[in-house]
Amino acid sequence: MVTALNPSPLKPTALRTLLAGLLLACGLQAQANEPLTITIARGDTLIKLCERYLREPGQWPQIKRLNRIAKDTRLQPGFSLRIPFALLRWTERSAEVVHVQGVVTGLLSGTTSLLSPGLQLKAGDKFDTGTAGTLTLRLPDGATVVFPPHTQAGLGVSREVSGTAVRATAIDLQTGAADSTVPSLKDPASRFEIRTPRVVTAVRGTRFRVAAEGDTSHHEVLSGVVAVDGASGHASLQPAQGLRADGGQLGTVVPLLPAADLSALPQRIERIAQNLSLPPLADAVAWRWQVADDAGFVRLLQDARTTGPNWLLQGLPDADYFVRVRAIDAQGLEGLEAQKAFALRARPEPPVLMSPGPGASVARPSELVWTQLAKAPAYRVQVARDGQFADLLVDRADAQGDNNNRLAMDPAWGPGTYHWRVATLRPDGSHGPFGDPASFTVLAPSVMAAPAVSENSVQLAWSGPAGFRHRVQVAPTEDFAQPEYDEQVPGARLDLPTPAAGVHFVRTQVVLPDGSAGSWSDAQHFEVPRKPQYGWWLLLLLAPAL
Template sequence: MLRYSRFITAISLLILTLSSVQAEDWVYRLRGGDSLSKISAQYLKNEISSVRLQYYNQIKNPTRIPLGTEIKVPLEWLKLTPSPAEVLSLEGEVSIVRAGESDPVLLSEVDQLQIGDVVTTGRQSSLALRFADGSRLMLGPETRVSMDTLSAFGEVGMVDTRVRVQYGRVESEVEPLQGAGARFQITTPAAVTMVRGTGFRVGVESGSGLTRNEVMKGRVAVDGGGESLNVDAGFGTMIEPGKPPLKPRPLLTPPDISRLGVEMDLPAAPLRWPGLEGAEAYRVQLLRGEPGAGVIVEQVLATPEFTLPELISGSYRIRVRGIDELGLEGLSAEHRFLLNEPPPRPPPPPPPVKVEVPVIEAPQFNGPWMWVRWNAVDKAWGYRFLVAADPALQQRLLERIGTNTERVLPVPWPGTYYIRVDALMESEDDVRQSQVYRLDLPLSQPRP
């Protein structure tokens, strides 16, 4: 009777074990001091006994297992622990709706993201996240992402990361995944993208769910419309909801911004680079110089030129890439530059006599900087400073409002510029304009 009971128990365990067999298992190589009981206690869920592990691996005597034996474990038997995402950098305002809650709050740089959290970036905001295995996810402006799964398989080193992009653009840098159960997956309304270690971007149009995938390195697998395809580095694809992915097409090459590396000095006029063949538009990102920093300013431009905003001193990066007729974004070109503090300004002239309209004086130059001054106007609450490429000031390059009667700015590129100052009075209809000052900077003039 006892033998029959043991036989029935063994058969039951065998049936239960075989029902859990998967195409891929986690494999543990037996070392000195190990046992099935120790492996079960350290790595397996509480309901999984060492006896089940023994039968799964068809081990006759659990007390005499040779060192180096490979012990196979079904992935679903392994312990799962929450593995929150860390905020690496945050620019602007980013809101978060915590799992189980309905009201958004502002995210801070010390927060962590848990399973079920939903984050949304603002119009000129960005967020960089780091997951448990070191992989990174960068969210661009006006992007919403849900943290569907953030888990680790106990102590075995495998991480399961699954995020859902509802709309916007994200860029991933995925560390090589270790183990059969490791996963990094991005889901959109149109497709599922799975990788084993690579760099790629995903863009999702709000409303339509149209998805674009662009691969910078490695390879990704894209599933959509019941079909799957592989996309290699340097290629991209587009997926409409319910339809299969388009055949991968080459991404645009990086734009040539080498000229910026020679002449970058924060000019007042726009920064320009040669047009890229096949580019319908350009995405320009301004980032801080330190590794992992988020995007400060991001714009999509129809022409190959970009005007820098006013910046404090420090290290920065400019990243530029072309966008083709399908909206796929090409490979990026990046330029680093350092903005130093401006030198001490020249001694100010004697206090000007107050007049009815501002009068622009001849600019003063000091290295790469120039000062433009004008007379104060009695009862003016502020001044509008304008720089344009034409005498009628229709093609404006710079417009700033302030209370000072001077402006310090980097020396523009060689060319002809037109400057005007408007005195702003209490009445909106009372705007007192200065003369239009013509500034000629000859091509032969050397730039510091």
């Protein structure tokens, strides 16, 4: 008889739990009384066969009566000999820990320890994956069982009948989940079971999942056929079917949700934190995301549940991985799976672009500036006229040295929009992923028009980018050492009172909102003529008349 493992003390609902357990035990007892069938070979005798298979060989008369054998020493070759399971000699087998991610604790033969690959678990050993750990066991029958975070379980049964292909394996799942892949069992008498405190799921070769939380358990079949036994009776699950059980009462068998569409997920990820997003799926209320470094998901690395079809992938080193996703319905049943391979290539990380910022306007002279990373030997900088970086103006991998985080803009770049991005070089000269690109606009420089001088004013005008202030200087010397006028003004026109007679010089530059300014325009000059002096000679002309 196989009994369920439940180390916790009885709770207020103990009576109901006990009744459910007794019903399950009765079912398992009936299974244990099923006979093992052996085909007689030439030379076999009843005594020899009982010595080989029975726990107590002296019980051979029971085998004789059960099989109605007249003579002990003569068995007909090809005859089918039936032996009750309760009389068989079982050999205990261990289960191997093949993968551990994070911290997984175990209670092995009464001693608490951390689990690691290569350890052998025996019947009665328990484990806890904690809040972030995962564990994969390989059973003697070739099955693998993957346990995600928040799982408490144990190896309930692991044994075989020596000299036969009969195996009996049971996992006792207290809380959490178990994702099992079970190869076809060679002998019809073999059993593989996942047992929650109130429901037993038995298979003979399939891929299925069981999850348990409190009085509720979920059972989902991906391939093969699964038998589910609860306090309320028995159910059979076909591929793509599942059911929910509450308090040992089996719910209705329903189809699982279809597989999610992963076609939009990237095959190459170049960020240490990447948002993954899927199209919505009808009737999905939550989503399960898993990452492994093998296609069979034996080495489960991450397991997460989200309320929507979005998940932030992070915390993984650069390597090749597989992501697996399934939708969850309102009953908590997880649907069919979809998985996709992807390559994570996020290191060395790119620097952050500092100036000019995304969408900024700049005026020459200016420079590109990015953050300087510790231990970064150099950077690769690209500047292009297009966002796809097909029309490159700059592609340099020699930005290095003490000031290797800046690059002066080429004076030849005309007014217009440009795009730039930076990657970090490795010591071997290759580079990591480019960071997010940014665009900026080079403003047209200011150009002064010829001033218009009148008796009372001077009219100044210039060309340049609209929507910005301009600084205007007027000075009596070309070096503008002592400006007569030096102000920032809006627009592209200015009227000034006519200055003193003589030659004057004028120039302008665009001023950006951050206070930076473009280059000065070429200086224009204008001349204010001297006014005629009439006083003394007019008196001379009028003197005779006086």
